[in-house]
Amino acid sequence: MKTNRIKIVALVGLGLAVGACSKIENGFQSDNIRYKSDIIYCKRGMSLTMSDRINADGSTPPYTFELLNLRDAQTGEPAPAEFFNDYEILSFKNGMVFNAETDTTVELLNLKREVVKKPPMEFNTVSGQVIFNRASANLPLGRYKFDVNFTNARGTKLFKDLATIEIVDPSIDDMFEVTYEAATGSDALEKFTTTTAPKLSCSKVSNEGARVILKIVDKAGRPFNPKAGEIVKRGDRPMFESHVKFNPVITTDTALICDFEVAPFPLSKLVDKAGTDWGYLNYYRIPAAFAQIDGLPNNNVNPVFGFRVKMEGTYLVEVRLPSVTRVTR
Structure with missing residues (x-):
């Protein structure tokens, strides 16, 4: 009886040792992150066009997104330079808002505005939202695909062809x-x-x-x-x-x-x-x-x-x- 008891204790100890040597994965990373719609429309020239957030499908936060390989959907060629060039746009300074009662001249309005240089498209690495400003008037019409790297404590995973951006004229x-x-x-x-x-x-x-x-x-x-x-x-x-x-x-x-x-x-x-x-x-x-x-x-x-x-x-x-x-x- 004593011998059997010693064997059982030894087996339990061996199991704990093996478990301690196994790598414990951190968090969860879904294989199904996605946008609500896989087509994102940019109505060029509008003051603000914004996509939905990426749905991380229960993945463990915090996480970040990285947009990669923006390319022509038909040819696969890299997206044209207009996507990445900076353009001058007029915008309100941080914290400034328009007031019709007091902003009665262009000079008073201009005290609240400034010219900034921005590319027509920006990507939010926290939410995955694709954001277009009025400089999007410079973008050529067409369809453009992109990939996304998703990173959390579990590691980094590449999602190819996550969405398509379609540049259209506003109605x-x-x-x-x-x-x-x-x-x-x-x-x-x-x-x-x-x-x-x-x-x-x-x-x-x-x-x-x-x-x-x-x-x-x-x-x-x-x-x-x-x-x-x-x-x-x-x-x-x-x-x-x-x-x-x-x-x-x-x-x-x-x-x-x-x-x-x-x-x-x-x-x-x-x-x-x-x-x-x-x-x-x-x-x-x-x-x-x-x-x-x-x-x-x-x-x-x-x-x-x-x-x-x-x-x-x-x-x-x-x-x-x-x-x-x-x-x-």
């Missing part, structure tokens, strides 16, 4: 957003009646400048004439020029023209000195002498609308009033 829906559409009629006693909401549309005229040409038109597409008093402001409510005051609004026979300097426009929601949040709204009135609302005679037209232009360029924004006819004299 008008990417560049223009409607935030509000409504309208009322009002009689001489300021009795208001809801009427058909306006319909906003936008077309890009050119990539040059930073300008919005705003036209308010009747149901047949005939523009009202702001220069002749056919479009007027409504008391102290916000209008086109309330959102950016760098340059005076230009009035023509057919349009109101605003040079907004920096996108998006409006850059932020309008909050007045009393603390009222007006969002991106614009209030206008077309006097009854110049317009006829279907089924609502002798009423002023009061369109209220909001929109944002998300990148620089020259745009024509049309506000069509579907139940209004322009009256000419």
Whole structure:
């Protein structure tokens, strides 16, 4: 009995010794790290386009990612130099934000901005996000694949062809957003009646400048004439020029023209000195002498609308009033 007991103890001791000599792996490293979508779209020229984070699939943190071998998806040739060149872009200084109430001149705005040099694409080594800035306007259209090295305490693993970057031109829906559409009629006693909401549309005229040409038109597409008093402001409510005051609004026979300097426009929601949040709204009135609302005679037209232009360029924004006819004299 004593001999058997000695043998058992010896075997247990041998097992512990063997276990102590075995290498203990640190942490877990998944074989299935991935993006939510394996196609990352870059809408070139937009102020900011950002991919999803890489899903590490339960791998043990902390971990880092490294983008490797960015290449043409068809030819396999290295990505062109435009991806890695530095370009000058105008951006807000750290901690600086736009205020429509106080930033009323280009000079005051420029105190908050600076020219920085950046490549059009950056890669976040902590999250794996691919980030594009407005310098992406310099990138050639096309599809580009890349690999990623994933590193944590377990070691480094290469994931080939983890995703494809597709460089595309932004659509008008990417560049223009409607935030509000409504309208009322009002009689001489300021009795208001809801009427058909306006319909906003936008077309890009050119990539040059930073300008919005705003036209308010009747149901047949005939523009009202702001220069002749056919479009007027409504008391102290916000209008086109309330959102950016760098340059005076230009009035023509057919349009109101605003040079907004920096996108998006409006850059932020309008909050007045009393603390009222007006969002991106614009209030206008077309006097009854110049317009006829279907089924609502002798009423002023009061369109209220909001929109944002998300990148620089020259745009024509049309506000069509579907139940209004322009009256000419």
